[in-house]
Amino acid sequence: MMRLPSFRYRAPRTVREAAEMLADTSADTMLVAGGTDLLPNMKRRQQVPATLIGLRNVAELRGISNGEGLTVGAAVTLAALLRNTDVRAGYTALWQAAAQVATPPLRNMGTIGGNLCLDTRCNYYDQNYEWRKAIDFCMKKDGAICWVAPSSSRCLAVSSADTVPALLALGATITLTSADGIRQIPVASLYRNDGIDYLTRAPEEIVTAVHLPRLDGWRSAYWKLRRRGAFDFPVLGVAAAARLTADGLVESARIVLGAIASSPLDAQSAAGGLVGQRLTDDVIARAADDAAQPARPMDNTDFTLHWRKRVIRDFVNYALREIRGDDMRDVRRRVARQMLM
Amino acid sequence: MTPHVHIRLTVNDEAIDVAFAPYKTLLEVLREDLNLCGTKHGCELGECGACAVILDDQPVLSCLVLGVECSERRVTTVEGLATDGRLHPLQQTFADLGAAQCGYCTPGFLVMAKALLDEHPHPTRDQIREALSGNLCRCTGYQQIFEAVEAAIVQPVTRPARATASTASARPVKARS
Amino acid sequence: MNIIGKPRRRVDARAKVTGQTKFADDIMLPRMLHCKLLRSSVPHARVVRVDASRAVAHPGVHLVLTGRDFPIPYGILPVSQDEHALATDRVRFVGDPVAAVIARDELTAFEALDLIDVEYEPLRTFADPLESLAHDEPRVHEYGDAGNIHKIVSLAFGDVDAAFARADHVFEDTFFYQGNTHLPIEQHAAVAALDPDGKLVLWSSTQTPHYVHRALAKTLALPAAHIRVIATPNGGGFGGKSDPFHHEVVVCKAAVLLDRPVKICLNREEVFYCHRGRHPVLMHFKTGVRNDGSITGLQVRTLLDGGAYGSYGVASTFYTGALQTVTYQIPAYRFQGCRVFTNKPPCGPKRGHGTPQSRFGQEIQLDKIAERLAIDPADLRLRIVEQPDTLTANYLRIGTIGLAECIRRVTDAADWRARFRRLPMGQGVGLACSSYLSGAGLPIYWNDMPHSGVQLKLDRSGGVTAFCGATEIGQGSDDVLVGCVAEVLGIDPMDVRAVTGDTDLTPVDLGSYSSRVTLMMGNAAIQAAERARDRLAEAVSKKLGVPAERLVFAERRVFDAEHPDTGVAFSEAVCLAEAMFGTIGTTGSYTPPRSAARFKGGGVGPSPTYSYSAAIVEVHVDAQTGWIDVPRVWIAHDIGRALNPPLVRGQVEGSVYMALGEALMEEQTFRRLPPRLSNALVHKYPSMLEYKSPTSLDMPEVFTELVEHPDPRGPFGAKEVGQGPLLPVMPAVANAVYDAIGVRIDEVPITPDKILKALDAKAAGKPARFGPSGFPDIAWPETLQVPPPWEGGDGHAINERERKSAGRTPATKVVPS
Incomplete structure (x- = not known):
């Protein structure tokens, strides 16, 4: 054992x-x-x-409160988050992301704060001590080199938290608390594109809460790529959110990719291209291409990296079509093995 | 050796004092210090579900729960599913319908299924699939497990509101033994 | 029949659902110590020095063992005694055990491993069979057929080249079957202790206690009579607990030296290193057919990546060529197989042992043939199905054969004719068939003794104890034993206690492998029970004045068939018999019929009878992403008779499940780091998270049809079900993918990226397939020419040297499993 x-x-x-x-x-x-x-x-x-x-034992970290938006204590479990009707009704991408984290018992244990701080992952790193010894370790722990790209000066371990792209797309902020005080930052500011030093959190700071803004008129979706219907970390996560006018024009949009770099990747230009447009097939296809373009997945997760890169646009496409209102249940069932509706 | 820690907790409705090495997880405490070996392990990393137990009404993986965090908490293991000398309806249906082959993943499945029925007394097949998706079985292909859970739902007598109180109800499938 | 064929709670079910089944790691003994193994961190090296002095001095450490403590090699096959419990002078893969620490607890033992200093002198590593073929030096082992070739064989049954010349079409295809592993949820565990008499006891999660017993006696140089091996119920085996293992030998040695119980439980990574699972196999199939679909001849070539040790590999090699002839009429057949050593965990038997790989190739090629000949694939197979009670070209004796009915049942259930080639783009159905042994016809070491023995002890209470060496690995062997005995004696299964898998208490059964237990143990149990019944009948006959042959054993009574009220309770019948004969105990045993094959290699493949399966798989394939979804599987299995139907269904569905894992996601693959920077060659991801096995959400609906035509060779007509139903599923998936989107994926696992590559190839005007490009030139040895039965053959090879009749030495080299 x-x-x-x-x-x-x-x-x-x-x-x-x-x-x-x-x-x-x-x-x-x-x-x-x-x-x-x-x-x-x-x-x-x-x-x-x-x-x-x-x-x-810190009870104050386990509350969910309504106010201007929603404040979720960092120690709220993913299962508790999923049971919250406000999350389900108003923050679809977060709900869909949390529902696809790991497995049911792990969601009863794992917390939103823990998911935010999830260690970056890599097939050369997430191994037993004995295995890592057999490759003479890597720069993330006990070694000097990044085996994914031996010429790389930084660690390429992958940001693998499902909820993070969703929270970014939903414009969430977090509270960091230390003995010296508290500060509130956008979720995006918590991350750095470095597999080792992936959090900007100071060592003495605690992530204590997540704040979701009021999102009237917004729709969102999260699509996850993984081999199986449960257990697996994302090898691609696409979160998208958009506010649409009554007649279907995009007023504002965000597209965030997870699990393709050491930090979440905010596809700002792809999202920006949607503004003022209707979500036609062409518009969606263009945004999907734009979003996929800068992604540079590495060969340190499940699936081949070329294929992961290639299907990014399909997953962005799924997310935007779902936001448009397409019935995506069949695709969901085939890809996620669940409906998530 | 580091000194043992000493906690009191409730296991299968019995208050228990236990001392153990402080690095141990609940899994190790149950198996090695309380001799409750019904809870199994297949990876100790949260990757198989064999070690599931119910902790304060929530099914969790005991391999990832620190023993020191279990003070004053309630744990239900497979050994605690039968009550008053009667098997839980799920134990009856699992036994009768081929849901246990090698039986190694079975305690984890039973615990997860019990938690499901406690919360949703009439789950659909999709809900069952989803609720058991954190438990790997290499023998059955899951189908007979789904059927066993479904057979435990359909009770011939009117069930009380909570499945936990219904263990005295009639056996859902006639068995020889 | 009162018990056989009726759905019944298996005898060990209550223990399993209450968590009371004692698996090996559940054994906790007073004063027990804990063992951890230090495993090689390098893939191939000479061990220059092992210095354990710091570990020995570590607080809490009781003993450190190294290769010096284990000079005598062992191995499952007599011809491959190539393993040492701990490395003596060479390590051959990352994970090969080098030293063992026995300490007061597992954490202490683990921490002490890091205090053992090992100096290695690296050697060239072999990651791929082509590398092993290309370099004779350094040899991974100093034995084998040549260089780094462990085993190479060439067999011909009839003139295959002439058969190709006669054919209207000759098809040639190459296929690759990736290696994969058993992944039982229970990690291997063992506890060794000296009993109060000073004799050694080993409790272990093993499928083969008898073979472990023999290996321990040999490698520990102890009298076998002073070693007791108890196979605890296995938390899943699938072939992965069929070899004697290092950790078993180590804890035995430690228990003897320390006179304290010693436990080891492997962690998941170590289970991947134990492996002995599915061989990666590269295959070439060449088939001649006439326009009507009949096969004129078949040639199969296989190249097996054996990993670092022999294990069952010689048998595995032959198995890749053994069963092609059992499903379809093949008048001329040539098989050439080659297994090489590489620096990876050894491969061996996994569910289907050696046959899924070539079945994959054969059934896909048949699909291609059917398309070219414009014959429905189901019809093609129905035309060429093998006949019952025949001897195949390679001298396998076929008993009953329900394959045609399997095909009909499964095509009806799936509405095949309305759907094949008629579904919209992206959806498809595929069909494939298969066959498997109901037990290997020969034991692993040559002997003339029974393969399975059962003893019964009848108590005055009416209770019966059934003793048998068979091992319960989840398949339900205890239930088969009890069910057979209870049926014959007319008592309730609860009246029978099964005592199994204990070399001190139970007669030998060779083990839970090759789907042999139901047929062999079942027949032995019936014989023992019938002998007991005869004794009881004689005593009751005398008491009641009713002829013995008129007595019926049912409902815990023995009574007159003509006057059912005239009778005695079963318990009274036992007392009457005990008064008449003394203590009532009987034995039964089973020895398979002698094989018709007389050629070298003919020991692999013969079986008392064969099971048959047909499967149809439905797939949805997304042409944009290549994503594959399997919503439904239909499978029909020729079981002979289902002894306990829910258990049979469980074996079928479990096989379909494991097959889908192999077809779609499971692979045991390895990673070399950039050679200029590192010598590392490691398992790519030895974890349950990254070795993908299907979850409850990934499993399709399975519709099972059981074809029951009792086979007189089986107990109550039963044939095997544990392995056969796995075999047709992988090729059926591949054939369904082709039906869905028109590309051939000629290898497993079939993954979305491969589908897109095949679609890209098709779009570029290249062959619409993904798979291996060719089969290497291998210097095959002289082919053994064995004329098939219809050419006057008698099972001998015409160019094989005269075989010694007394010593039977060639047979020991054949080594089936």
């Missing part, structure tokens, strides 16, 4: 207490909420924190 390494465990009851603990302790301290990302990494010795600060 795979065993966790030894660690010291601390269980604060409030955010303030957690922030103070974090400020106090050394660099090899990590926060743990659902544990579904960190604990496998610890068992594989990819992450070996000396101290864990467990957030499960």
Whole structure:
């Protein structure tokens, strides 16, 4: 059986207490909420924190509140998020993304904050200690080289969180709390295109909440590419959101791609091209081509990279057609193995 | 050796004190420190579902739950599904309809199916498929598992509101044993 | 019949649904220590030095073992004794065990592994069979047929070239079948301990306790009578727990040295390294046909990537060429097969052992032939279906054959004639057929003893204990044993206790492999039960004054068929018999009929009888993305008789499931890092997350039809079901993809990227296919010429040296499984 390494465990009851603990302790301290990302990494010795600060007793992180939009505590589980009727009704892309994360029991455990901070993934990195030793490790942990692209000076591990492209497309912001205070930033600002240093969060900061703006008149969708109907991380995620006028003109739009770089990729020019247009087949096809163009997937996930690159436009197409109002249930059933409606 | 931690929790409706090595997950505590070996493991990384248990009414993977986080919590394992000397209806239908072949993934499936029926007493085939999608089975091809869950839904007697209270109801499929 | 053929809760079901089944890792013993293996981090090297001194000194470590502790090699086949429990001087793949730490707990053992210093001297690595063929040096093993060729064979049954000359068309195709693995949910585990008498006991998740018993006695140099192997119920096997394994030998040695129980449970990565699963096979099929679809001759060439050790590989090699003749009439047949060593985990038997690969090629090629001849693929097969009670060109004796009915049943169920070539673009249906052994006709080591033995002990209570070495791996062998005994004795299955898979307590059954248990153990059980019934009948006959032949055993009674009220309870019958004869215990055994084959290699393929299957798969293929969806599968299986129908259906559906995994996503593949930077050659993703196996959401609806024509060779007419129904599914998927979008994917897994490549090729005016471009030139040995039965052959090769009759040495080299 795979065993966790030894660690010291601390269980604060409030955010303030957690922030103070974090400020106090050394660099090899990590926060743990659902544990579904960190604990496998610890068992594989990819992450070996000396101290864990467990957030499960921090009640204030588990609320969902209405206001100007929706505020979701970082320790709200994905399952709880899915049960929330406001999320389901008003933030379709987020709901569809959360519904496709991992598996039902893992969604009962994993939290929205954990998904936001999900470690970047790579087939050369997400392996047991023994396997990584056999390739002499990689620069993300214990080694010097990136085996995906040996000439690369940076790590190319992949941003693989389903909810992140959805939150970006929905214009969400997050709250970061430390012993020194709090700050609120757009979700996009949390990420950096670097497989190792993929979060801009300071070591003493805790992601404490996610805020979704009011989105009157917006429609959104999330399409995920993976081999199976469950378990698998995305090897491509497409989130799209658009506000349409009553007569079907696009007033505003966002298209965000996940799982093709170390950070989510905001396809601004593709989305910008939709503004002022109707979502005709041609307009959608052009936007899909534009969105796919800058993507440079690497050979470190499931499926061949050429094929992943090639189908980006199809998945953008699916998302935009769903926003247009097409009945995509059959395609959903074949691609996602679920209806997600 | 690091000193053991000591917690109190409720397992299958019994309050239990247990001491264990602090790095252990709930899976290890159940199997190695409480001798409840009905909960299985196939990967210990959240990739198979064999170790599912119900923790405070939610099915979770015990391989990814820290033992130290289980203080004062309620755990239901496969050993706790039968009540008053009677198998849970799901255990009856799984046994009768071929849903358990090698039986290794079975505890995890039973726990997930129980949680499903507790929340949705009359799930559709699609809901069953979805609810069990975090549990891998290499023997059955899943079909007889789906059928066993469906057979546990259709009760000949009027069921109480919660499936947990219905374990005394008649066996859904006539069995020889 | 009261029990056989009726749906019934399997005897071990209650234990399984209550979590009480004791799998190997569930065994917890007082004072038990824990073992971890240090595995090679390099793919091919000489082991220069192993220094374990730091690990030995680590707190909590009780013992460190290295290759020096295991000088005697072992292996499943007598001809491939090429494994050491821990590497002595060579490692051959990343994952090859090098040292073992036994410590107070698993975490301590794991941490101590990093304190063992191993110095390696790297050797050239072989990642692909073509590399192994190209370089004789360094040899991965110092034995084998040549260089890095482990086994190479060439057999001909009739004049195949003349058959091609007679044909109206000759088809040539190459196919590739990627390797894949069993992925049982239970990881291999074993516990060894000395019993209070000082004798060794091993509990292990093994499918073959008898072979493990023999291997332990050999490699540990202990008297076999002082070793007891108990096969715990396997949490899935599928062939992956059929070899004696390093970890079993290691914990036994450690338990003997420490006189404490020692446990090991492999982690998932290590299970991928144990492997012995599906060989990657490159194949070439050449078939001559007449315009009416009849086959004039067939030539099959296979190249198997064996991985780093022999395992069952010699048998696997022959199996890639063994069963082609069992489904269709093939008057002339040539088979050439070659297995090479590479620096990857060894390959061996996985469900279907060696036959799915060539079945894939054969059934796709038949689909191509049918199209060219403008014959419906179902009709083509019906025209050429093999006949019952015949001897094939390669001397396989066919019993009953329900293949034609399987084809009819499945085409009716799927509405084949209304749908084949008639569905809209992007949708398609495909058909394929297959056959499989109901048990290998020969044991793994040559002997004249039975393949399965059953002992019964009858208690005065009316309870019966049935002892048999068979191993419950989920397939329901305990239920078959109990069901057969209860049926014959007219008692309830709950009155029978099965004691199985224990080399001290149970008579030998060779193991749960080659779909042999139902037929062989079932026949042995019936014989033992009939012998017990005869004794009871004699005693009851005397008591009641009713002729023994008029007595009926049913409903826990023994009574007069003509006056059913005249009778005694079964328990009383036992008492009467015990008073008359003394303690009532009987035995039964089963030995398969002697094979008709007398040529070298003829030991692989013979079986008491064969099962047959036909499958139709429906697919949706998106021409834009290549995405494949399988909504429905129809399958018909010729089972002879279903002993317990829900279990039979479970085997069929489970086979379809595993087949779809192989067809669409599962692959055991490897990665070489850039050679200028690294010598690494590693399993691409030894995890359950990245080795893709279908989830409940990926599984289509399966419609199962059972064809039941009892075969007199099987117990109550039963044939196998555990493996055969897997075989037709992969080619049926490929044929359905062609029906849907008009491209041939001549390899598995069939993935969206390959479909797009084939569509691109088609658009560019190239052949509308994706698959291997050719088969390499291999220096085949002299072909053994075996005239088929209809040319006056007697099963011997005409150019084989005279075989020694007494020692039967050639047979030990044939080594079937």
